Amino acid sequence: MSPTTTDVAIVGAGIWGLAADHFLQRLAPHAQVRLFEAGLRAGGAISTIRQGDFLFEPGPNSLLDNSPELRRLLEDTGLAAQVVAARPEAAKNRFIVRGGRLRPLPMSPPGLLTSDLFSLGAKLRLAREPFVRRAAADAEETLAQFVLRRLGREFLDYAVDPFVSGTFAGVPDELCVRSAFRRLWELEQTHGSLIRGAIHKARERKKAAIASGDDDGAPAVQAGPSGKMLTFADGLQRLVATLAEPLGDRLATGLSLRSVRRTGEAFELHFDGETGRKIVTATNLLLTLPAHAYAEVDFDFDIPTQALGDIPYPPVIAVFFGYNKHPIADPTAGFGFLVPRVEQRRILGTLWNSSAYPGRAPEGGAAFTTYIGGRRQPEITEWEDDRLIEAVRDELQQLMGIESTPDEIILRRWPRAIPQYVMGHRTAMSTIDALEEAQPGLHIGGNFRGGISVGDCVSRAHETAQRIGARLARSTGR
Numbered sequence: 106m107s108p109t110t111t112d113v114a115i116v117g118a119g120i121w122g123l124a125a126d127h128f129l130q131r132l133a134p135h136a137q138v139r140l141f142e143a144g145l146r147a148g149g150a151i152s153t154i155r156q157g158d159f160l161f162e163p164g165p166n167s168l169l170d171n172s173p174e175l176r177r178l179l180e181d182t183g184l185a186a187q188v189v190a191a192r193p194e195a196a197k198n199r200f201i202v203r204g205g206r207l208r209p210l211p212m213s214p215p216g217l218l219t220s221d222l223f224s225l226g227a228k229l230r231l232a233r234e235p236f237v238r239r240a241a242a243d244a245e246e247t248l249a250q251f252v253l254r255r256l257g258r259e260f261l262d263y264a265v266d267p268f269v270s271g272t273f274a275g276v277p278d279e280l281c282v283r284s285a286f287r288r289l290w291e292l293e294q295t296h297g298s299l300i301r302g303a304i305h306k307a308r309e310r311k312k313a314a315i316a317s318g319d320d321d322g323a324p325a326v327q328a329g330p331s332g333k334m335l336t337f338a339d340g341l342q343r344l345v346a347t348l349a350e351p352l353g354d355r356l357a358t359g360l361s362l363r364s365v366r367r368t369g370e371a372f373e374l375h376f377d378g379e380t381g382r383k384i385v386t387a388t389n390l391l392l393t394l395p396a397h398a399y400a401e402v403d404f405d406f407d408i409p410t411q412a413l414g415d416i417p418y419p420p421v422i423a424v425f426f427g428y429n430k431h432p433i434a435d436p437t438a439g440f441g442f443l444v445p446r447v448e449q450r451r452i453l454g455t456l457w458n459s460s461a462y463p464g465r466a467p468e469g470g471a472a473f474t475t476y477i478g479g480r481r482q483p484e485i486t487e488w489e490d491d492r493l494i495e496a497v498r499d500e501l502q503q504l505m506g507i508e509s510t511p512d513e514i515i516l517r518r519w520p521r522a523i524p525q526y527v528m529g530h531r532t533a534m535s536t537i538d539a540l541e542e543a544q545p546g547l548h549i550g551g552n553f554r555g556g557i558s559v560g561d562c563v564s565r566a567h568e569t570a571q572r573i574g575a576r577l578a579r580s581t582g583r
């Protein structure tokens with residue numbers, strides 16, 4: 106079997122691998138870049154299921170427009186003209202369950218004052234935040250320790266805990282604040298206070314928006330995520346399909362990486378697939394596999410298998426309910442709701458897809474996606490489908506008053522959903538830095554490194570593409 110030779114082999118065609126390829130095509134147009142993917146399609150966690158007039162996103166539902174590299178990728182590909190922003194009233198209205206009822210998450214300082222989500226004591230505690238002493242730069246804290254110290258128990262329970270289960274499917278007492286929420290950690294380090302830091306950042310953003318003529322008149326200080334929530338009319342599959350489309354035979358699917366050998370300056374890769382084996386020789390190798398997948402690949406040089414294998418990936422189940430007729434007589438517009446752990450319910454939260462974006466359900470109908478499990482309740486994900494569906498129906502009946510039976514139900518299991526940046530993550534990542542140092546030409550990407558959001562993946566992929574481009578330029582003189 107004669108090996109295929111390439112300048113760059115990218116293994117894993119999720120958003121990380123696809124974005125790295127996209128940027129490399131621009132940075133090093135003469136280089137040969139090939140992608141190898143174990144699945145039968147490109148996109149990894151990103152996919153969209155259309156069922157009649159319903160649209161279900163089993164993985165990510167929205168892009169947060171706060172990454173300059175993601176914006177650039179959308180512009181390069183012409184996708185910027187196709188993005189659909191969340192409806193303004195939906196983007197503004199998010200709910201948190203407290204005492205078995207949905208309560209609006211305050212999105213501005215005046216909203217916080219009148220909010221019934223937090224007690225007066227919690228609001229007074231929040232007012233003390235600017236006077237709380239900053240932690241030493243080398244202190245290692247969990248997110249829970251950090252939030253308790255700065256903002257108090259109620260803010261941890263009713264704002265941060267649900268937010269963390271809605272993003273990481275994680276729990277605040279495991280995640281390392283500096284690794285998982287670096288921007289938050291930096292706010293404290295730079296400004297000595299989250300509130301002062303947030304005001305400073307919001308003013309900077311507002312000034313920039315006014316200068317660029319992009320100001321939408323919204324108040325500078327908001328509690329919600331900065332940046333718009335975006336998708337496409339036909340779902341996020343559009344993003345990965347657009348990146349994969351020009352690849353042609355540079356993308357090989359159905360091939361699992363089995364072993365990697367160092368051969369002088371290059372790497373020899375062995376893949377297994379249903380149609381046989383493949384050998385590839387590459388001078389640059391970018392691996393974008395999930396951390397747990399490294400245990401199944403045989404390397405002839407040392408890799409930190411233990412550190413990679415120790416990164417937890419909790420299970421999550423996404424349950425889609427579609428209704429031809431809206432099941433609530435007078436629905437509130439909103440993005441959805443999240444459930445704090447202290448509320449002890451069987452779901453993590455529900456996205457109101459058809460309220461947030463157009464085209465998710467038939468005219469007059471509704472679409473909701475409910476998430477179950479995560480690090481909080483992994484045992485529930487072992488339930489049979491019927492029991493899970495019944496639990497979701499019951500929760501939506503109690504919390505949203507939905508009585509009717511959904512017309513469409515789709516359930517998607519993620520046995521290992523999202524990497525958790527737990528305590529010790531930075532040490533694990535420094536072993537990866539050392540591996541890259543020891544093996545010139547090897548690059549390790551993937552969402553366990555540098556951020557889990559699609560925007561973070563694209564930003565990190567861009568940085569890596571720049572490094573590979575510079576290395577190629579050095580070796581070819583171009």
Ligand SMILES: Cc1cc2nc3c(=O)[nH]c(=O)nc-3n(C[C@H](O)[C@H](O)[C@H](O)COP(=O)(O)OP(=O)(O)OC[C@H]3O[C@@H](n4cnc5c(N)ncnc54)[C@H](O)[C@@H]3O)c2cc1C
Pocket residue numbers: 116117118119120121122141142143144148149150151163164165166167168169360361362363393394395398402421423519522523550551552553556557558559560562
């Ligand atoms: C349920 C869920 C909801 C989410 N919601 C959001 C959201 O709303 N917004 C947001 O920004 N982010 C969200 N995320 C996070 C985001 O989707 C992911 O972090 C991101 O898509 C990961 O991209 P990736 O390329 O690093 O990994 P992946 O998408 O996992 O891609 C890795 C690829 O490597 C391939 N692979 C694995 N092993 C091998 C092998 N041995 N050989 C060859 N190929 C291999 C896999 O098949 C896969 O295609 C969500 C994630 C999940 C699971």
